[in-house]
Amino acid sequence: MDLLSIYNMKYKDYDIAHFITDEFFIQWIKNPTDNNSHFWEKWMEQHPEKRQLVTEAANLIRSVKYADNPEFTDRMYVETFEKILKADNHFRQNPIGPTKTSPTPTKKVNSLFPVRGIAASLLLLFCIWAQYEAFNFKTDPEPIPEIVLVKRANPAGQKSVIDLPDGSRIHLNANSEIEFPREFSNDIRLVSLTGEAFFEIEKENRPFIVQSGKTKIQVLGTSFNVNKKENGSLYVALVTGKVSVDTQNGSRMTLEPNEMLVLEDGGAYRKTGFDPKEVIGWKDKYLVFKTSSLSEIRRKLEQWYGVKIELKGDFDEKWTYSGIYKDEMLENVLRGICMTSGMNYKIDKKQITITNPK
Amino acid sequence: MNHNPKLPNNEHSTIYPLGHSESIKVYESKSDVDIWNAFNKGDEIAFNYIYRMYVTVLFKYGCQMSRDHNHIQDCIHNIFIDLRRKRGQLNEVQSIKAYLFKILYRELIRKSNKSKEEAHQYPENIPDNFSIEFSQETKLIQQENAQEKIERIQSAINKLTCRQRQAILLFYEEGMTYKEISVAMDFIEVKSARKVIYRALDTMKTLLQTKSENEG
Numbered sequence: 001m002d003l004l005s006i007y008n009m010k011y012k013d014y015d016i017a018h019f020i021t022d023e024f025f026i027q028w029i030k031n032p033t034d035n036n037s038h039f040w041e042k043w044m045e046q047h048p049e050k051r052q053l054v055t056e057a058a059n060l061i062r063s064v065k066y067a068d069n070p071e072f073t074d075r076m077y078v079e080t081f082e083k084i085l086k087a088d089n090h091f092r093q094n095p096i097g098p099t100k101t102s103p104t105p106t107k108k109v110n111s112l113f114p115v116r117g118i119a120a121s122l123l124l125l126f127c128i129w130a131q132y133e134a135f136n137f138k139t140d141p142e143p144i145p146e147i148v149l150v151k152r153a154n155p156a157g158q159k160s161v162i163d164l165p166d167g168s169r170i171h172l173n174a175n176s177e178i179e180f181p182r183e184f185s186n187d188i189r190l191v192s193l194t195g196e197a198f199f200e201i202e203k204e205n206r207p208f209i210v211q212s213g214k215t216k217i218q219v220l221g222t223s224f225n226v227n228k229k230e231n232g233s234l235y236v237a238l239v240t241g242k243v244s245v246d247t248q249n250g251s252r253m254t255l256e257p258n259e260m261l262v263l264e265d266g267g268a269y270r271k272t273g274f275d276p277k278e279v280i281g282w283k284d285k286y287l288v289f290k291t292s293s294l295s296e297i298r299r300k301l302e303q304w305y306g307v308k309i310e311l312k313g314d315f316d317e318k319w320t321y322s323g324i325y326k327d328e329m330l331e332n333v334l335r336g337i338c339m340t341s342g343m344n345y346k347i348d349k350k351q352i353t354i355t356n357p358k
Numbered sequence: 359m360n361h362n363p364k365l366p367n368n369e370h371s372t373i374y375p376l377g378h379s380e381s382i383k384v385y386e387s388k389s390d391v392d393i394w395n396a397f398n399k400g401d402e403i404a405f406n407y408i409y410r411m412y413v414t415v416l417f418k419y420g421c422q423m424s425r426d427h428n429h430i431q432d433c434i435h436n437i438f439i440d441l442r443r444k445r446g447q448l449n450e451v452q453s454i455k456a457y458l459f460k461i462l463y464r465e466l467i468r469k470s471n472k473s474k475e476e477a478h479q480y481p482e483n484i485p486d487n488f489s490i491e492f493s494q495e496t497k498l499i500q501q502e503n504a505q506e507k508i509e510r511i512q513s514a515i516n517k518l519t520c521r522q523r524q525a526i527l528l529f530y531e532e533g534m535t536y537k538e539i540s541v542a543m544d545f546i547e548v549k550s551a552r553k554v555i556y557r558a559l560d561t562m563k564t565l566l567q568t569k570s571e572n573e574g
Contacts, residue, residue, distance in 0.1 A: 017559075020559070021555065021556065021559065023529075023534075023535040023536055026529065026530065026533055027533060027535065029533070030530075030532075030533025031533050061530050062530075063492050063493055064490055064492060064526060064527065064530035064531055065490070065491045065492075065493060065531055066418065066422060066489070066490070066491065066527060066531055067489035067490060067491040068421055068422060068425075068486075068489060069418065070417070070418065070421045070427055072413065072414045072417040072418065076417070076431060077413065077414070080413065080431060080434060080435050080438075081409060081413075083435050084409075084435060084438045084439055084442065087435075087439045087442075088439070088442055088443075
């Protein structure tokens with residue numbers, strides 16, 4: 001049954017109204033902690049008949065969003081932070097600034113050379129102040145010309161978007177890590193990647209190079225996906241522009257849009273086409289299974305949701321599953337998968353058990 | 359942790375690199391009251407943590423109150439400067455997020471009194487403020503008239519007042535408690551927050567019912 005129609009009909013019903021006005025329940029949906037998860041999971045175990053209702057209330061709560069969703073870019077993040085700290089320095093200087101120290105010297109000189117004395121002391125103070133400012137100005141904003149590397153890492157269950165200093169953007173997948181300099185040098189833009197990321201590269205003269213293991217992927221301005229799997233295979237999928245890939249054994253390959261290069265760990269490689277949703281949908285929150293085996297599903301879910309999945313019982317090795325979920329909660333995905341396969345699942349916090357009763 | 363060689367010199371205005379996770383490690387298990395106290399005592403890592411954790415949500419929230427995003431960035435910048443200057447005499451804070459939301463709201467009101475620009479008006483006077491998008495993204499359950507139903511809920515939401523939408527968003531999008539909502543919206547009593555939410559849901563219920571009856 002559709003939850004919207006339930007929302008329509010059953011709003012009078014105490015149950016759903018209770019859930020969507022219960023702050024403790026909402027906390028669990030929006031910011032799950034060990035504490036509230038423990039409570040609600042236990043509660044659902046005791047009231048299995050309410051499971052459906054809980055999922056519906058959760059969906060309803062999660063459907064309410066800001067219509068306007070501007071992004072606070074990394075650049076704004078750093079800019080605002082630096083401005084706040086800078087204002088701090090000004091404040092610290094002002095209370096001990098030149099004006100407060102002026103009365104003592106001026107008074108003494110005043111009696112002898114009134115006007116000139118004031119002028120002289122003001123000049124002197126101005127010089128002291130100017131030097132002070134100049135000194136502060138010199139030491140403060142001038143950065144040390146050393147390359148500061150920034151590292152961003154996502155654990156399983158978390159993705160992020162990173163804006164680089166040149167305006168390029170990186171979507172970093174879960175279980176992945178990227179390292180780049182806070183400022184790129186004058187002739188090259190080099191980043192190093194572990195795991196998977198989608199790159200939207202701003203076009204300019206400095207080449208952009210992604211280092212993944214010993215392979216270098218070089219571009220000028222383009223968008224593409226790089227995925228180094230746990231078995232060592234590297235997948236480079238090009239969406240727009242042109243990329244060239246330098247492999248560890250010295251060969252260079254170029255890719256055209258909609259082509260994907262698969263580099264096996266041993267050095268073998270092949271070019272194929274690819275399904276964009278399957279390969280790069282993750283950055284738009286699409287979780288895609290395309291004739292996926294159970295072990296593939298397990299690996300994907302573990303990475304996507306940051307959970308551990310245990311398989312119990314015998315499973316048909318030929319069984320595969322296809323399905324697309326957008327920004328969906330784990331429970332719904334599991335339900336979808338199990339519904340078509342007859343398997344059962346059990347969620348215990350971050351530990352999932354999938355069983356096959358057959 | 360100041361002995362950690364990775365940390366920049368503390369004498370200098372400390373700016374931690376974006377990937378720096380020291381502040382998270384130190385503070386993620388502490389309560390808001392403790393973090394706020396540490397900040398009040400001048401702990402820079404506590405400030406770093408507060409900034410990291412809340413500046414993005416604060417910006418997003420601010421943008422619901424004005425379309426001028428630079429203006430919001432300025433206001434955020436102002437409130438943090440102000441907080442840093444008042445260190446040593448700050449009051450206890452139970453929920454940092456709710457408190458920051460409140461002072462940002464107040465800052466916007468303060469600015470609107472001085473400004474004639476349309477985008478800097480009193481937050482409640484800007485018609486599209488706190489717009490809600492009701493989006494059902496469940497692909498699992500496909501129904502023929504799902505889209506139409508979403509639209510019906512959306513149009514009921516659109517009939518709520520600005521303050522009601524604000525409360526609903528704080529409740530569902532931000533996941534705040536009634537107590538936090540009352541702080542963020544600058545209510546004196548918690549029950550005012552409850553009232554706003556209940557009334558909003560009630561309005562929606564009535565709107566949805568009359569519509570479905572008309573159609574049925």
